[in-house]
Amino acid sequence: MRRALLLAAMLVLGSCKVQLTPEGLAKTWDAITDAQKDLTPENEYWTGRSVATNLLARHEYRYHDADALQDGRLEGATAYVSAVGGVLAASAMETTRKGDRPAPIAGWHFTIIESDTINAFAAPGGWVFVTTAAIEAAQSEDELAAVLAHEIAHVVRGHALGSIKKGRWANVAKTALDTSVQLDEQSLGELTQVFEGAMDDMIDGILVKGYSKDTEYEADRVGLEIMAHAGYDPQALVRYLKTLDAEQGGGGGGFQATHPKASDRISKIQGKAQELGKVEIPQVRFARFKAAVEEL
Amino acid sequence: MQRVRTSKQWFAVIAAGLALAGAVAVAAPKTGSTVTVRVMSAKVMKSPKFIGPAAGSVSRGDQLTIAEIKGDWYRVTGAKTGWINRTSVVEGKVALSSSPGGGGAASRDEVELAGRGFTPDVEEEYRGKHPDLDFSHVEAIEKTGIDLSELGAFVDEGGLGGDQ
Numbered sequence: 001m002r003r004a005l006l007l008a009a010m011l012v013l014g015s016c017k018v019q020l021t022p023e024g025l026a027k028t029w030d031a032i033t034d035a036q037k038d039l040t041p042e043n044e045y046w047t048g049r050s051v052a053t054n055l056l057a058r059h060e061y062r063y064h065d066a067d068a069l070q071d072g073r074l075e076g077a078t079a080y081v082s083a084v085g086g087v088l089a090a091s092a093m094e095t096t097r098k099g100d101r102p103a104p105i106a107g108w109h110f111t112i113i114e115s116d117t118i119n120a121f122a123a124p125g126g127w128v129f130v131t132t133a134a135i136e137a138a139q140s141e142d143e144l145a146a147v148l149a150h151e152i153a154h155v156v157r158g159h160a161l162g163s164i165k166k167g168r169w170a171n172v173a174k175t176a177l178d179t180s181v182q183l184d185e186q187s188l189g190e191l192t193q194v195f196e197g198a199m200d201d202m203i204d205g206i207l208v209k210g211y212s213k214d215t216e217y218e219a220d221r222v223g224l225e226i227m228a229h230a231g232y233d234p235q236a237l238v239r240y241l242k243t244l245d246a247e248q249g250g251g252g253g254g255f256q257a258t259h260p261k262a263s264d265r266i267s268k269i270q271g272k273a274q275e276l277g278k279v280e281i282p283q284v285r286f287a288r289f290k291a292a293v294e295e296l
Numbered sequence: 297m298q299r300v301r302t303s304k305q306w307f308a309v310i311a312a313g314l315a316l317a318g319a320v321a322v323a324a325p326k327t328g329s330t331v332t333v334r335v336m337s338a339k340v341m342k343s344p345k346f347i348g349p350a351a352g353s354v355s356r357g358d359q360l361t362i363a364e365i366k367g368d369w370y371r372v373t374g375a376k377t378g379w380i381n382r383t384s385v386v387e388g389k390v391a392l393s394s395s396p397g398g399g400g401a402a403s404r405d406e407v408e409l410a411g412r413g414f415t416p417d418v419e420e421e422y423r424g425k426h427p428d429l430d431f432s433h434v435e436a437i438e439k440t441g442i443d444l445s446e447l448g449a450f451v452d453e454g455g456l457g458g459d460q
Contacts, residue, residue, distance in 0.1 A: 041334065042396040042410035046419045052434045061433055070436045083450045086442040090346035093383055094368075103383035105356075105396050106336045107441045127434075141454070177412040192421040195414055199422075231456035282455040 039161055045105040048125020050195070051160065051202050055123060056113075058207065064112035064132065064296065077135070078112055080292035084141060085110035085128060085148045091230035092149075092156050097222075100156045110148065112296070118244065119254030121206045122151040124160050131254070132296050137243055141289040142227075142236035142281055149223035149230075150237070157222060159215050163205035164198040210258030217260070220269045224276055233279035234272070241266045325362055331370060331385035332392060333358045334409075338385075339445045340378035344369035347457070350445035351378030357392035360385070 039047065056063065068075035074082050089108040096102045104126030113119075115131040122128045128151045130144075138144045154160065172194055176187035183191075205211050211219075224234045244255060245262035259265070325331070339350040344366050353376070354360065360372035360380065368382045391403040397410030423431060451457045 039413050040397075040409070040411045043413040043415070045396050046414045046416060049431065049434050049438075050419060050422060050429075053429050053431050056433050057429055061430060063433070069440055072436070072439045074440050074442070082442050083447055086444050086447050087347070087451060087456055089442070090444050090447075093346060093381060096368075096383070103335060103381070105334065106438055109437050109440070110442075111437055179407045179412055183412070183417060188417055188421060191412065191414070191418050192425070195418050195422050196425070198414075231451075231454075285454045288454070
């Protein structure tokens with residue numbers, strides 16, 4: 001029986017490099033649960049809704065064009081930011097890397113938070129938030145695109161999901177993750193406990209402590225590629241970071257609290273931005289950006 | 297203390313592995329094979345690109361037949377005829393509902409594709425513990441999807457697009 005199970009495990013795991021001794025089977029289980037912890041797009045969808053709700057709650061649910069959104073319409077500056085974000089999302093879907101999550105189950109959503117703090121953040125499942133102050137700090141559509149592309153990159157690369165501490169899963173029984181058995185009350189309780197902890201981990205990463213510097217630099221690099229493929233000027237990210245550097249200096253909340261120093265980010269991405277080329281920005285992009293800012 | 301698993305538990309381990317393998321398997325798509333729409337809604341495009349004229353809309357669970365493959369795009373027939381990106385679909389015929397991952401009455405396909413972890417049941421439990429959180433905002437915003445196919449004028453006017 002055990003032999004048959006070992007063979008079955010070998011067939012299932014294909015080229016996975018695990019030792020299929022009884023000890024190895026324990027590792028096999030770990031491999032399975034590790035993959036499970038990577039979470040499917042459906043898991044990401046249900047996670048993202050709660051993360052987004054928590055992020056909105058921390059801003060007292062003050063978001064722009066709220067009445068229109070409640071009626072199911074994209075209007076004003078929100079419609080404009082969503083159009084810029086939509087072009088970038090399409091670009092992200094066309095420039096995927098291994099392990100990317102470019103196509104959220106319920107699509108992408110771009111919401112403007114009413115706040116005087118320059119910030120932008122994203123939740124799993126395609127939720128991107130940008131503050132009114134962050135939009136006003138931009139000088140052009142391309143600079144706004146740089147902010148949004150950075151956030152899209154966080155989602156596509158699964159950075160928030162990756163910030164969930166692995167230890168959260170330690171007390172979950174194997175059967176709770178087994179789709180072949182009915183989910184019982186105890187398993188549901190264990191999974192909900194992990195979910196609670198995961199919310200804390202992700203909100204810490206997104207809004208409180210920030211991600212690691214390397215994670216932020218990766219979001220900058222990937223964001224640049226998304227921008228360039230969409231036809232936006234990659235140099236716009238450098239220009240926006242220079243504005244942040246000049247305006248915020250060494251202090252302040254928002255971006256400053258959760259991101260590496262703007263000057264460090266500039267030095268990390270300047271070469272790549274140049275390599276991707278400079279784009280002559282048509283006047284119409286400046287004009288429609290200005291019109292959208294006036295609607296804020 | 298090391299827990300000793302019974303053969304039934306080992307079976308569960310293997311079954312979970314099989315389910316997972318089924319969920320993540322990426323078989324090479326072939327013309328004539330079926331794909332199922334995984335996202336809530338997607339546009340079937342007149343040409344293989346995200347932005348431009350659409351031939352129609354499809355919803356999660358709709359099944360389409362691949363008539364041609366071009367990179368990450370499938371020309372499909374069925375509920376709608378046109379091009380759909382591979383990121384919007386899953387290989388094979390899969391019974392899916394409009395509630396990703398299902399909930400109580402979910403089909404086996406739905407549960408296996410979605411996996412356990414975080415599901416509608418877990419969200420419901422979480423919401424019960426946090427009545428202060430107002431989910432009505434994300435639920436409203438979620439209904440306002442961006443129609444990428446309608447961004448053509450925005451892209452053209454702004455000199456955007458590149459390869460799109």
